[in-house]
Amino acid sequence: STQSPRPSSTHTNGNDTIYALSTAPGRAGIAIVRISGPGCLEIYSALCPGKWNPKHRYAGVRTLYDPSSTTLNILDTDALVIRFEAPKTVTGEDVMELHVHGGPATVKAVLSAIPRCKTSSPVRYAEPGEFTRRAFENNRLDLAQVEALSDTLSAETEQQRRAAVRGNSKVLGRTYEGWRQQLLAARGEMEALIDFSEDQHFDESPAELLSSISAQVNTMLQSIEHHESASHRGELLKRGIRISLLGPPNAGKSSLLNQIVGREASIVSQEAGTTRDIVEVSLDIRGYLCTFADTAGLRTESTPHPGRKLEPVVIGVIEREGIRRAKEKASESDLIIALASVEPLPHGKGWYIHYDAETINLASSASRAVLVVNKCDRLSKDKLMDLLADFKSEVGAKADNTPLVTISCHDALEKSGVNEKDPGNIHYLMTQLVEVFKNMTGLPMEMQDLLGVTERQRQLLSACSEHLDDFLEEGKERDGRECDIVVAAEHLRSAANCLARVTGRGDAGDVEEVLGVVFEK
Template sequence: MFVAAHRERGKSSSQRETSDIYQSLCPSKPIPKPRYAAVRTLYEPLAPTRNILDSDALVLYFPAPKTVTGEDVLELHVHGGSATVKAVLSAIPQCTSPAKIRYAEPGEFTRRAFQNNRLDLAQVEALSDTLSAETEQQRRAAVRGTSGNLGRTYEAWRQQLLYARGELEALIDFSEDQHFDESPAELLWNVTAQVEVMLESIAAHESASHRGELLKKGIRISLLGPPNAGKSSLLNQIVGREASIVSQEAGTTRDIVEVSLDIRGYLCTFADTAGLRTQVSPSESGKNDSIIGHIEQEGIRRAKAKANESDVVIALASIEWSDIRNGWEIRYDIETFEIAAKAPKSMIAINKSDSVTPEILSELINDFKKSQIDIITENVVPLMTISCKNAQASSSQGSIGHFIDEMVKVFENMTSLPTDLEDLLGVTERQRQLLAACSAHLLDFTKEAQLQVDDEREVDIVLAAEHLRSAANCLSRITGRGEAGDVEEVLGVVFEKFCVGK
């Protein structure tokens, strides 16, 4: 059975309006016990004895301040038919003055929860991320911020900075009239020690935010390699459809083909790129197709640019027959591995492993590792053999399923944190930017304090205290509390993402 929930918010200073709404809809029954569901018949307020709106509605009453918004909340759970819902919505304005009842604006319930100190701004952002999460890993990252632990940490830091600032300003105002337990130099040294510890903590939060952003915004993966190495075939096998054109003709892919999908909870965007190769003269190669045209050159340029901005680069090579060597070889592009070596994370995939026997394959892989030991090592970069032609979904060695298993391990390595630090995955990009600004102000403070040690000159206490004030204001903009003068502007940015009803 479908249920529609309507929340009617009363004034927090009085329960009268909430009671009036309830009594108009349920004239013969007392308001339910707080936080207990009761079955009620809902009547049209202007015809309570004749027109029944819903005979078996669930009614719950939540008195302020211990509610989601901090205000009185009356919830009506009615049968989900559109006619019933429409009838109840039409009846509610008849319960009291129409001027006192309106539809909630997008995000208004959450905004009121924030204004009534039921949520801090970090929790609000986490709720927004939770509502927009499309994958399991996005959801897990988002809910880390809903506990309030991040907000409490940032508020504790802010209070610590305000206290330190107060101590420094006391030196300015009362140093000649009062006796302090610490000398100005000792006080400055103690505050500096606290600031340095805080800087280390902020750095940990900034670092963790990058991992959280990978989960929320997705992991960007580029497939890079020479023509006909199997980039398009691998993409098609991963996504399970013909997303990219596959042909025996070299250079089929000229532009970038991007596909986004959920891989075991991770949002991934794969980019199939043009094959990388170096132009040689026809006299050297004996072929006219060795000349790289303008369109292919542009495709290669875009491929390199896409790889340089990716989170993971999958470098492809392939097993091919060599007429010159009269034997099998692993064919690759050296620049591919140089680019992959500079990427945050990378993998090597040797395609067409089904072309040779296991013995020859093992020999080729060993020779390949020796030749590329200075660029990429297996200790850092997984090296996989695959066959896109005889692809299998199983997890056996050489299958696409096994390749995906190893790829997911790379994702886990990029995004995981120790259990006691997992709340840091909830740090948002906005919060990270403010933490970076806070860190910059604290570094300015430490530079000012260091002048006393290096130059043996008197520190400008006023300037030092101002650095602490600026740092504290950055933290207040994260939680939405304190002295931030532009909190309303921050709220507008955060709440514009919410839908009606939250």
Template sequence: MLDASALILYFPGPKTVTGEDVLELHVHGGPAIVKAVLSAIPKCSSQNTSLGAIRYAEPGEFTRRAFINDRLDLTQVEALGDTLAATTEQQRRLSVRGTTSGLAKRYESWRHQLLYARGELEALIDFSEDQHFDESPSELCSSVSKQVESLIGLLKVHSQNAVRGELLRNGIGIALLGAPNAGKSSLLNQIVGREAAIVSQEAGTTRDVVEVGLDLGGYFCRLGDTAGLRKAKQEALATEDPAAIIGEIEKEGMRRAKLRAAESDAVVVVLSFEPTSQGDVKLHLDEEVISTAAELVRESNNVVVAINKSDMVTGETLEDSINQVLAALPGLDKKKIHTISCRLAEITATEKQTHDASTGNIQSFLQGLIQHFSELTAAIAPDSESAGTVDPSIWQDSLGATERHRLLLENAIKYLEAFIDEVDIPASMQEEREADIVVAAEHLRGAADCLAKITGRGEGGDVEEVLGVVFEKFCVGK
């Protein structure tokens, strides 16, 4: 007797999670009981040879068997891996999108569409001399070409959504960019809720990228504090002021800061109000910071601006400063400019005040940042003409497509574009050459094979290598 009140459940296949017979042992979780049961199970096979050898399952083996027995397709298997790895709410939602069969059904529908078109072309090749067709070869190619062009548009949107889904899966990279002592490290500490970066009145305390991972509004983020950017002032250099000289280490830090900003999915440009030699306070717009930020706005428009030390000025001055930023960064949306005060947030943190104005508007800034994340990761939908009768929910589901799916979709698009190049011959060249139907059909076959490899089904579904990569990430026996 190992456990007096254990429960044994037998589930006959094929209507089980793996498609095979399943025996579940429900025992109490005490270490001694579990150890005794695990020790006793192998003895069953030695006493009854008809059972065969009993062994521990390999990593992902139950899921592999479910795939082999058609209980899961490959997209669902990968989504299960995402479910196990999810640490934030948005990652959980993303994994749930992939666990349904919607993605696989759509891929299979597109594959069958290509196979049907290929079949028509090959029938033209094999039987054109013996049979009468309702359409001429040129008419048939034109008809198939229109279908392929429509499919290319759908695949491109699907691929773009896969990129957005990867942001949710792997994390949104954020860079804090600004001049020395603007408050980047203070803002980082306020966001993560702890002292992750050194804060000092001495400018330039951050030389390399300080990266912190965190859950922000359900989004996994990789937040990087970077070295301050500044442009050496000629008048200061003339006085040989050591603080005005930019050394080699600082130059390298600035280079890494710009590189990190260029590679990031979102950039928070931290500006600040600073006292002047005349005794007043004005917004400091360093040339190096503004030129870098302006280039980022032009190229990707992924910039959010935080104007720090807002407690030093009045409301009218704040509004003027926002207009200054808009003039300095053409193309920036006014909604992406926030005024904050890390100093107020630090002072009131110990007093546990919840009113946003008393906490330096940090919460308003974070809500704006989360809204920016939502826009970055929202599903793209094609225009109604391209989408046709496709269920709109498929574009939300397409966020669950993985990088592997995206690469195969890109390959399928290349095959389809090659098909278009082969059959769509300009009128001026039609006398010189004809479309090679054999080559065109091969392009359709290549595209169909790419779609088959996504789900692991069909004539192009050789996925043993892919399965090995997927299952090695699973826990033992999952």
């Protein structure tokens, strides 16, 4: 129904024609093969001999034939062919999509037929990321959009998806390019001053020019700061929130992890110090990607249990190494869950809350932490309240602002349990954790565009702001010494180069290298 003879597009870009399977390999209802480049129409004619080609942005139902066979060997029937004519296409070149039946043999037959079509320029299978690279080179996408595309394609959890779609990469790309142009213009003015100040009259003195540029630079620095902090939040959503489970051996770290995972993720054992290596589990918790590290139990030889006469602790070499790794892990994590537990005093003399002072220290110095007291099933509610009061006064100011949750990893808080629906309080703990996640990653509505700032962009922005700081420093008059305008202009050039690496445009020598890094992903 959509057949119309249209002249072949002349947009060639001098490129090879590339093709690839764009849907995931394997058995499926349909598979989409995408072709981009000047050979699209020739490939069409070879696969669908004698049929009008569908016009721009229209689809046609076609039988696809083997191009090398003289007996009209059918590759697939009822394939859907969609044509897009350059330049308004995803890559900026002629594009054709073949929606074929998704059986592996059909896909294989169609893929192997494409390079056998008679074309006037080479046809080859696309390199990874090559369609996107062409889109970038033909100005259909900027680098921020390319990175956003990569985030969208790799989003596995709901929050990753949201971050990917909310981060407005178009706005970001435009902002970066705007800054770069602003810096280049400023630098141009300064260079004019350097080159011609001796023989021409300028309205502005070097000092005046510097002060007006400094004002612009200050505003830019403030915006860059916003971008940097937003990037950290976006990163937490994308790469996941790293959580360390810390606490003395036997506090129930593995049990808690198993409760959270809902399956056996690390070994639950009664023998102290068995979790010597770090077990990491990636989880989707209500849309947030989290990586839990279940670390070696932390305990210290010198102060086994403050204020209580318990057996001295002897720590072996392997356990010591485990503890060192646990601490290292804790320092790299975004959130610490510090676990303590209700344990019996020797000789049946009652109960106490067993904790590790080092864990509490780590938690109190971490940016985010949650204190959890486990094994609360062992006590009645009143008794538990008394112990918690003692615990809070011992831990004291250190954990003042840290939420405290009491839980049981065993079936129920048998004695102190209140909520039948959430007997071990694990669900409540998760709700508390999700609150913390929200605080860590949230951005006000007006800053949501910035969720798209990637770690790569953040690093370059931070390098850019260092050059801008250097510029401001140079611009300040010190001890009557005038600023060196040549040096100041050089700082602006370096700052603009950082932005060129952010956007992938501009003439900085290493831009090509940057593109390699981004498109490889």
